[in-house]
Amino acid sequence: MRLQCNLLERMREFDLIKTHFTDWSTNCSNLKLGIGDDCLVWQGDQPLVISTDTAVQGVHFPEQARPDQVASRAFLSALSDLAAMGASADFFTLALSLPADLTDHWLSEFAKxxxxxxxxxxxxxxxGDTTRSKLITVTISVHGCVAKPLLRSGAIAGDDIWVTGRLGGAAAALPTILASYDETSGDANLGTQAVSAKTSIPSQWLNAYWQPDIPMLFAKQASSLLNSAxxxxxxxMGDAGHLARAxxxxxEFDIHALPLAEQLQPNVPQHLALALAGGDDYQLCFTATKAARQSITLLAESIxxxxxxxxxxxxxxxxxxWYDGTHQIKPALQGYQHF
Incomplete structure (x- = not known):
């Protein structure tokens, strides 16, 4: 039986790509051939680091999220992996799986x-690639270059432990974001401004969820100072464990030194849980020698x-x-589990 006509059938794959994803900037000297052939062609003189992330509707973003919000969530989470390697952001590929009833307006706003x-x-x-599925699924592979990639396995006894940005805001915002969607009407127009107007949660929490500020520039400039990331x-909690085992x-962490998001306090168990195990922060945890402390601080201040x-x-x-002052504590928490 022939499947129902959908957006991809009406436009055809090449028309879709031409309409929404061509005429973008291609200012990348190592990219010899991009969109338009069977494969892209890349030629560089440094190690190429690659990471792939998949974002699934209803799992990684709310089912009724706006297309621009979906684009931000999918893209920035993938980009964060390049920052962790201290790499440049050079090129990415995009695979879209789209449902039959998706509108051209949705795709246009996503691409924009x-x-x-x-x-x-x-x-x-x-x-990239396009196909049809029941749920919106966005797979982004990011590629970058770095002379000496930062690894999880480089931490050395005696190193300082650092984190960038603030933690827990995205997880703190999630219940309000989910509650903001009217399931009966299917209203997909509620976004950052609408949620902010209906609640008193800090705007920084909403920004942390929808558009985290990826520390790309810092990671690239600081990579020679760091031992691991x-x-x-x-x-x-979960990601620090990966680094320790690698x-x-x-x-050893001092919970009072953790940079929690606005209005979160480490002495409130629920707040500490958001910072340690909430996820979706897309910041960096890194280690470096004590001798690098001043250089890291000055670089961070300069940018x-x-x-x-x-x-x-x-x-x-x-x-x-984890320590509360001189006393060790044992939070009954774990990081996000994908399975």
Whole structure:
């Protein structure tokens, strides 16, 4: 039986690409051939680092999220992985799986926001794929170059532990964001301004969820000063554990040094839980020697990038410990689990 006619059938794949994803900036000297052929062609003289993220409707973004919000959530979470490697943002590929009833307006607004972000972070759309599915699914592969990639396995006993930005805001905003959608009417027009007008939560929480500020410039400029790094996507507690195990060291954190989002306090258990295990922060946790402390601080100040010294690396076997002053605490939490 023939499937029902949908957007992809009406426009055809090549028409869709031509309408929404061509005539973008292609200012990337190592990209020899981009959109329009069977494969892109890249030729560079530094190691190429690649990360792929998939965002699924109803899992990684609310079902009724606006198209520009979907673009931001999908793109920025992928970009965060390049920052964790200290890499430049050079090009990305986009795979879209779209439902039958998706409108051309939705796709136009999605592409418009994606283009704005690509220009902001100076990264080129170089290719991709489109297909049909029941749910909106966005897969983005980001590619960048770096002479010496930062790894999770580079932490050394004696290192300082740092984090960028603020933690917990995105997780704090999520209940309000979900509650803001009227399930009976299917109103997809509620976004940051609408939620802010209906609630008293800080706008910084909403921005942290919909448009996290990825520390790309800091990571690239600071990479030579750092020994290890990981992006905080599934919650600091879980991601710090990945770094500790990869480096075979123990990490010790001072919860009062953690840069929590506005109105969150470490002495409130629910607030601390959001910062440690809420996820969706897309900031960096990194380590560096004490000798690099001043250079890191000066660099961060020069580009207006918030950084916080939050702990230390000690000899061990991959454990993470949390301290409230001199007293060790054991939060009954874990990071986000994908399965």
């Amino acid at each position: 926001q994606l283009r704005v972000l690509a220009q902001q972070y100076q990264i080129v759309l170089a290719g 990981i992006d905080i996507s599934d919650g600091l 480096s075979q060291v123990d990490l 207006n990038q918030p950084v916080s010294l939050v702990g230390r690396v000690v000899r061990g076997n991959g454990d993470v410990r």
